[in-house]
Amino acid sequence: MTKTILINDAKSNAAKSINKYLLEHFGQDSDYVVLFNVFHQKLYQAHQTKKPNIVVWALSEYTQEIHDYIVEFSSLVKIILLIDTTIIQPDIIQFLNQSNVKIILDKKTKSKLNNPIAEYDQLYEDSLFFDQKKERNNKTLILLSKNNTKNLETIKLPTEIKEVYNMVAIGNPEYDSPINLGVFHYAELGEILSDFSAVIDLDNEYRLECQACSIPYVRIDDDFDISNISSFEPDVDNINECTYKYFVNNNIIPFIRK
Amino acid sequence: MNIGFYLLDVEQTNKKHQVILKCINELYAIRPYDNIVLFNNKFSTVDPDQKYYTLHISEAKYFKGILFVFDIKSAMLTKSFPASKKQILFIDKPEWSEKRDVPYMFWKHIYNHEDFELITANETMEKLCDNCWRKPLSNLKDLNGEQINAVLQKL
Numbered sequence: 001m002t003k004t005i006l007i008n009d010a011k012s013n014a015a016k017s018i019n020k021y022l023l024e025h026f027g028q029d030s031d032y033v034v035l036f037n038v039f040h041q042k043l044y045q046a047h048q049t050k051k052p053n054i055v056v057w058a059l060s061e062y063t064q065e066i067h068d069y070i071v072e073f074s075s076l077v078k079i080i081l082l083i084d085t086t087i088i089q090p091d092i093i094q095f096l097n098q099s100n101v102k103i104i105l106d107k108k109t110k111s112k113l114n115n116p117i118a119e120y121d122q123l124y125e126d127s128l129f130f131d132q133k134k135e136r137n138n139k140t141l142i143l144l145s146k147n148n149t150k151n152l153e154t155i156k157l158p159t160e161i162k163e164v165y166n167m168v169a170i171g172n173p174e175y176d177s178p179i180n181l182g183v184f185h186y187a188e189l190g191e192i193l194s195d196f197s198a199v200i201d202l203d204n205e206y207r208l209e210c211q212a213c214s215i216p217y218v219r220i221d222d223d224f225d226i227s228n229i230s231s232f233e234p235d236v237d238n239i240n241e242c243t244y245k246y247f248v249n250n251n252i253i254p255f256i257r258k
Numbered sequence: 259m260n261i262g263f264y265l266l267d268v269e270q271t272n273k274k275h276q277v278i279l280k281c282i283n284e285l286y287a288i289r290p291y292d293n294i295v296l297f298n299n300k301f302s303t304v305d306p307d308q309k310y311y312t313l314h315i316s317e318a319k320y321f322k323g324i325l326f327v328f329d330i331k332s333a334m335l336t337k338s339f340p341a342s343k344k345q346i347l348f349i350d351k352p353e354w355s356e357k358r359d360v361p362y363m364f365w366k367h368i369y370n371h372e373d374f375e376l377i378t379a380n381e382t383m384e385k386l387c388d389n390c391w392r393k394p395l396s397n398l399k400d401l402n403g404e405q406i407n408a409v410l411q412k413l
Contacts, residue, residue, distance in 0.1 A: 137392075161385045168390050173358035178386055181354050182362040192362060 004033045005256070006052035008040075009059055014056035014106060014188045015126045017244035018252065022056065025253055043069055047077075054256055058082040067095075072198035074100040080117070080252070087111045104252065118251035122208055126243040128187060129212035135203070138197050138212040140218075140229070144172035144180075145202035151175045154202055157227055198229065208242050211235050259292045259402070260323025261285070261410065264315065264332050266386045268296075270303040274350075277401050284403025289410075290399045294322070316343075324410065329353075332363060342373070344413060346395070348378035352386055366391075377409055 005026055006060065008018050019036065026032040032156065039046055043065050055077055056084055059065050080102045086109045087093050096103065097114045105116040144151050151172060157165065159177060169180045170192070184192055193199065193213045200218045201207065210217045218224075219231040236242065263282055268275050279296075286294050286309040288411040295311045296320040318339065320323065325342040327333050330353050336345055347368070354365045368389040369376065376394040377382040395412055398405040 139389075161382055161389060164385050164389045166389060170362045176355075178352045178355040179390060180358050181365055181390060182358055184362050188361070188363050192366075195332070212290045 001167040002033055003053040004035065005052055005056065006043075006046055006050065006112075008043075008058065008066075009036065009038045009057045010058035010061045010082075010084075012058055012060045012084045013125070014123070014244070015060065015082055017123070018082060018104070018248055019056070021248035022252065022256075024056035024113045026256075039129045041065065045062065052077060054078045054080065056080045056082070058084050059087065060085045062092075063113055064205070070099055070101055076172050078102060078154075078256070079254070080104060082106075083109055083111050083113060083116075085109060092236055098165065102255070105125060117255050118247070121244055123244050123247055124206075124208040124212060125186070126245065127241075128190040129193070131190060131207045132212075134194040136197040137195050138196040139166040139168060139195075140200060141178075141196040142157060142167060143195070143199060143201040143203070143206060144169050144175050147203075148174040149170055150202060154220070154224070157226060165227070200226070200229070207233060208236060208239060211239055259289070259410070260295070260321065261289070261292055262295045262297055262318060262323055263310075264283050264297045264318055264325055264327045264336055266299055266315070266332055268298050268301045268303050268327075274328070275303065279303070279305050280307075281402050281406055285406050286310060286403075286409045288403050293323070295323075297321070297325075299365060310366040324413065326406070330368060333374070337371050338354045339375065345374050346375050346377055346409060348377050348379065348398075348401075349383055349387060349394070350382070353391070353392075375413070 006062055007022060010016065010018065023034060023036055026034045035046060035052065040063060044113055051181045057079065059081060084106050093112060103113050103116040105111065105119040107119055107121045144157060155169065157167065161178060167179060168186050169175060169177065173183060189209060190213060193210060194213055196215060198216045198218055199210045200220065207217050217233045218229050219233050240246065243255055260393050263278065265275060265278060282294060282296060284308045289295060289297045295313055297313050297315045301312065318336065320341045322341050325336060325345045326348065327336050327345060328348045376387055378387055378394045379401065381397060384394055387394050396409045
């Protein structure tokens with residue numbers, strides 16, 4: 001019997017990557033019909049007309065509509081909720097723990113949810129990070145923290161350029177400096193990283209991406225001195241298992257097929 | 259040699275424009291046998307010393323020569339021009355750090371564009387460009403015909 005999977009499009013990188021591999025897998029399977037769209041304000045209509053067996057939704061797209069849907073249909077429909085952002089309201093955590101929703105948990109969100117079907121810490125989208133042989137520009141790239149106070153405390157470079165120190169920063173428009181070269185999209189990060197000779201990642205978010213592009217990843221510890229970088233993080237051993245593709249194929253797809 | 263200057267909205271009150279027009283006239287005095295063209299869309303100024311040709315900016319797309327541009331807006335428009343031998347982007351301020359919510363790739367596609375050479379207005383900008391993008395072709399001590407001629411000789 002054909003099963004229908006409803007996948008809600010989402011803005012977060014994690015949700016986009018997971019959705020991509022679900023689509024890639026189930027889109028070719030004649031036993032499954034995949035509905036992929038932005039289902040805000042269309043979820044109930046889609047439920048009535050298409051009768052989905054499985055619903056995949058990201059917490060970053062959580063609305064009253066999906067909340068009500070979980071209340072009404074979580075016993076009939078397999079609802080998979082991707083926890084891709086931190087839950088601020090404790091009553092939602094309590095609600096989800098008491099519901100029949102299946103959780104995929106990003107551990108970085110530090111959400112206390114019971115019995116997730118799968119959880120991950122760091123994953124990367126390997127299709128975007130591969131250019132290991134590109135000529136480097138002998139410059140160091142600073143991936144700025146989202147918290148600008150941290151940027152100001154860590155990057156103690158003079159604001160006046162008196163000498164060329166070959167460092168540039170991207171990722172937070174609040175950081176007021178002539179070396180701040182703007183913001184970036186995750187989809188472009190591979191192309192950006194592969195130009196540079198080293199990376200300082202203040203929020204420690206893109207270690208796998210840097211390794212995939214063969215770029216030395218600067219260690220930020222108590223001895224960190226931006227004007228004298230000497231210490232780098234070692235490579236992660238199982239990087240091939242830290243891809244969204246691997247995670248979806250080994251953790252989510254078997255669960256949906258069950 | 260064909261030498262073009264791409265200048266949008268030339269205004270009488272814009273000091274930078276007046277300096278550039280003066281510079282073009284000085285360049286003509288140095289290189290009287292070259293074709294020196296100003297490409298513009300609006301020319302609201304009086305230049306009694308005018309020695310250059312003027313053409314509409316739409317003509318610049320197929321201009322076969324060296325094209326000077328003086329701001330990011332112009333560079334955005336000219337970067338895809340297929341005919342110019344080389345484009346020279348004059349940088350007198352760090353526009354990227356004034357508009358920090360613009361994506362890095364936007365700036366990169368201009369400042370690191372292979373058809374562009376960078377020239378800077380002062381030593382600080384030269385160091386900043388070298389730090390952030392790449393070493394400029396030249397740093398002008400002053401924006402005048404002699405300095406522009408020196409840039410052309412470096413090409």
